[in-house]
Amino acid sequence: MRLAGKTALVVGAGQTPGETIGNGRAMAMLFAREGADVLCVDRLIERAEETASMIVAEGGKAAAFAANVTKADDCTAMVEAAKARWPRIDIVVNNVGIGGGGDGPAHKLTEDAFDRILAVNLKGAWQVSKAVLPALREQGAGSIVNISSLASIAGGAQVAYEISKAALNRLTTSIAQANAGKGVRCNAIAMGLLDTPMAVAGIASASGQEQQAVRDARNARVPLNGQMGTAWDTAYAALFLASDEARFITGTVLFVDGGMSSRIG
Secondary structure: OOOOOOEEEEEOOOOOOOOOOOHHHHHHHHHHHOOOEEEEEEOOHHHHHHHHHHHHHOOOEEEEEEOOOOOHHHHHHHHHHHHHHOOOOOEEEEOOOOOOOOOOOOOOOOHHHHHHHHHHHHHHHHHHHHHHHHHHHHHOOEEEEEEEEHHHOOOOOOHHHHHHHHHHHHHHHHHHHHHHHHOEEEEEEEEOOEOOHHHHHHHHHHHOOOHHHHHHHHHOOOOOOOOOEOHHHHHHHHHHHHOHHHOOOOOOEEEEOOOOHHHOO
16 A cells, blocks of 8 residues: 555556556556556547456446547646545656657657657657646645656667657756656656557558567566566556655666666667
8 A cells, every 4th residue: 555545647547458467567467456546548538448347346446537648638637637526636646658659769850740759758748747847846845756767768760769769868857857846756767678559550550560579679678687578567556656765866866677778889
């Protein structure tokens, strides 16, 4: 019960259909298991409702809300819905992220893909944060957790995605500094290779490979036991940063990547 009595907004709590669990759903479910009331937010309401139903089936407390983080009005409505339902907001997770669809190295990246990916991955996280920060600042406490990526410091084949996550890291540190005096913390988790539906099933579909072939290739790249992480690794890192156990941690980018970042350079 590490989050007992707290309310959490998990933005991106639905997930792409697939064989495994996604980051947003795992975080929402773990937060609820640890005692939090959870607002499951997703662009597709049916996906948010499915996660909320899974939480309720386990005996937790959750509700669903539809919001498109690229729309400022949706972000404001999400926060207002949470405030109407609960007396305070303690935790906000920005877990919305996309890639592909024209992304690539600089000489191949399309303008449409660049604009679309940054609008979702970076501007969306800023708009959610902007909408919720007045409430967190007024109550003098709160934790924002942004889901970043190893791609923020490595790579070269997905320029828009890499830039969006590098900028998300900087957004994290900026929010942390601007709001520390009000007791509001902001941290990011930079995930490495994970076995999630969006990653494995998405790559398999885009490349025409079998999912197991994608898994095998990704596993081989991970130093720690030659095995990708799962969404539960994201969830437990987020649980720590969201909890009072991390009360003296803000402005940090935590790499959860099986050692991949440690061999860069």
